[in-house]
Amino acid sequence: MSRTTTEPEPDIFAAISHPARRQMLDLLAKEDHNVNALAGHFEMSRPAVSQHLRILLDAGLVTEERHGRERRYHFLPERLAVVKEWIAQYERFWDDRLARLQKLLAKKNKH
DSSP: OOOOTTSOOOOHHHHTSSHHHHHHHHHHHHSOEEHHHHHTTSSSOHHHHHHHHHHHHHTTSEEEEEETTEEEEEEOGGGGHHHHHHHHTTHHHHHHHHHHHHHHHHHHHHO
């Protein structure tokens, strides 16, 4: 799918902002599902599940493949690379805190 300059890039962060959509991605990461199989994991209507899937589709996080009358959804993990890149810039904070904790624990173990 190609985008023209007038079409904005999908907002991956908005797509994964809802807990139900993140759970759907978790389920789809394990195996492809149809709407009914996904809906069985949620206390929401099938149309509501379809709306969440539409957002994931529009963001390019899942694909839809037709098998007769059934539509199966497949997770595209590579589309989360932008999230990984964003998080990576904050790893230095975690690394620094873990290094300080390690020093503190080493100091306590000496005493």
